[in-house]
Amino acid sequence: MQIGPHILRNNVFVAPMAGVTDRPFRQLCKQLGAGYAVSEMAASNPRLWATEKSSRRTDHAGEMEPKAVQIAGADPQDLADCAKFNVDRGAQIIDINMGCPVKKVCNSWCGSALLQNESLVEKILHAVVNAVDVPVTLKFRTGWNRENKNALKIARIAEQAGIQMLTLHGRTRADGYKGDAEYETIAAVKASVGIPVVANGDITSPEKARFVLDQTGADAVMIGRAAQGRPWICREIDHFLRTGTLLPAPYVDEVRTLMEEHLRAHYAFYGEFLGVRTARKHIGWYVKDLEGGEAFRQQMNLLESTDAQLLAVDQFFESQWKFGERLQYRLSESSESGLIDVIKPTATAA
Numbered sequence: 496m497q498i499g500p501h502i503l504r505n506n507v508f509v510a511p512m513a514g515v516t517d518r519p520f521r522q523l524c525k526q527l528g529a530g531y532a533v534s535e536m537a538a539s540n541p542r543l544w545a546t547e548k549s550s551r552r553t554d555h556a557g558e559m560e561p562k563a564v565q566i567a568g569a570d571p572q573d574l575a576d577c578a579k580f581n582v583d584r585g586a587q588i589i590d591i592n593m594g595c596p597v598k599k600v601c602n603s604w605c606g607s608a609l610l611q612n613e614s615l616v617e618k619i620l621h622a623v624v625n626a627v628d629v630p631v632t633l634k635f636r637t638g639w640n641r642e643n644k645n646a647l648k649i650a651r652i653a654e655q656a657g658i659q660m661l662t663l664h665g666r667t668r669a670d671g672y673k674g675d676a677e678y679e680t681i682a683a684v685k686a687s688v689g690i691p692v693v694a695n696g697d698i699t700s701p702e703k704a705r706f707v708l709d710q711t712g713a714d715a716v717m718i719g720r721a722a723q724g725r726p727w728i729c730r731e732i733d734h735f736l737r738t739g740t741l742l743p744a745p746y747v748d749e750v751r752t753l754m755e756e757h758l759r760a761h762y763a764f765y766g767e768f769l770g771v772r773t774a775r776k777h778i779g780w781y782v783k784d785l786e787g788g789e790a791f792r793q794q795m796n797l798l799e800s801t802d803a804q805l806l807a808v809d810q811f812f813e814s815q816w817k818f819g820e821r822l823q824y825r826l827s828e829s830s831e832s833g834l835i836d837v838i839k840p841t842a843t844a845a
Contacts, residue, residue: 496530496691496715498588498660499630501561505530506715507704507733508662509722510695511565511590511634518554519760520777523753524722525559528730530715532563533634536592539568539577551764555585563588565634567595567605571618575626582627589627591619593635593649594664607636607668616649620656632660634695637680640669650684650692658690662717665696672720681711693717700728701735708736724780727753744821751812754781755805762801771801778808784824785815 496503509516509524509532516524521532535552555562564586568574578589593616595606609616624631633653638644650661663684665676676696685692694713698704699721707716721728727750731742745753757777762770775796782788791811798804815822 498531498561498632498691501587501630503530503561505733505736507729507736508532508693508715508717509729510662510717510719511535511592512719512723513595514773514776515723517551517761517764518556518558519757519764520726522558522760523757524726524729527727527753528733529718529726530733531561533588533590534564536565536567536595537577537581539566539570539573553581553584553586554764561587563590563632565590565592566623567592569605569609569615569619571615571622574619575622578623578627578631582629586629588630588632589623590632590634590662591623591658593633594662607639610636610645610649610668611639611643613645613648613652617652617656620653620658624657630659631657632662633658634662634664636664636666636668637677638667640667643667644680646680646684647687650688654688654690660691660693661688662693662695665694678707678710681707681713685712685714691715695719698732701732701741704732705736724777724783744823746821747812747815747819750781750822751809754778754808754812758801758805758808767801771799771804774804778804782811785822786818786825787811787814788825 496506507528507530509521509529511533513535516532516535521534524532537552553564562585564581566574566577566581566589568577574591581589592606593609620633635646635649637646644667646663653661661684663681665678665681666674678694681692681694691714693715694707694711695717698707698716698718704716707713716732718728718732727745734742758774761774761777765773778795779792782791795804795807798807
């Protein structure tokens with residue numbers, strides 16, 4: 496898999512997610528097998544570039560290459576200037592966001608709202624491609640709504656503008672994250688262009704990744720929400736795609752070490768006050784489906800120091816030993832009498 500001059504080690508990517516894919520999380524995902532990860536979206540409005548929030552979102556110091564920054568906006572010149580600004584700061588790939596379905600973004604005619612204006616899409620793509628000498632990619636959705644799907648046309652516009660890779664989330668803007676991703680549209684886009692196409696949407700397991708690649712013919716898969724609290728899904732998917740066998744669930748001690756490293760990097764990145772508070776969601780995702788996880792999450796959310804958080808996390812994972820040396824996830828299954836909780840491993844051994 497290659498984007499411009501950058502040869503990627505595999506075709507398992509991590510999606511840009513606001514409030515999630517900061518530098519510590521991207522770095523962790525890359526260490527755990529992701530071939531590529533994209534930053535949180537950076538606003539193209541030049542008045543926001545120097546803010547602390549924007550600076551963090553585009554901070555790639557020490558990150559494994561290639562360093563990719565996603566930009567969002569609706570003005571072609573602002574987006575072109577934003578791309579140049581980020582390339583000057585070390586970005587090696589620029590990704591344009593035309594996929595975000597959030598109302599706050601779409602109300603500003605950014606993200607997937609742009610799909611309603613194909614001429615503006617074309618102007619934006621040409622402006623950004625011509626502004627920088629690094630590869631420019633596009634992430635988008637299948638259309639504004641089910642009655643107005645234009646992914647094929649957007650894909651052709653993008654290829655003609657010089658976009659070097661497309662990532663398509665298999666839903667319309669109106670779908671949000673509801674319903675099932677429409678892989679047939681991703682397959683149609685892949686068949687219609689000569690540049691790499693990445694499939695995104697509902698890829699939650701190694702088996703699902705294989706299914707999606709087979710169904711769409713896509714060159715890569717992009718993992719979003721499934722990586723929250725489970726960044727090792729990247730290596731699980733990569734291993735399954737290469738060998739056809741499932742890795743066993745990670746060892747409790749490995750995850751305990753990974754979490755400590757993640758949290759320490761997170762605190763260093765955000766500082767103590769903000770770091771403690773922004774770490775809570777990550778910790779909650781890690782423990783969500785583990786025995787005692789919900790009670791622990793509620794207790795942990797009351798802690799106000801990094802030391803207290805680290806100690807609590809360490810003690811929680813020490814408690815998981817009673818269920819086995821590997822993580823055991825508590826899953827809910829439907830039955831006529833309601834939800835029955837059962838203890839199961841994440842995967843069978845290879």
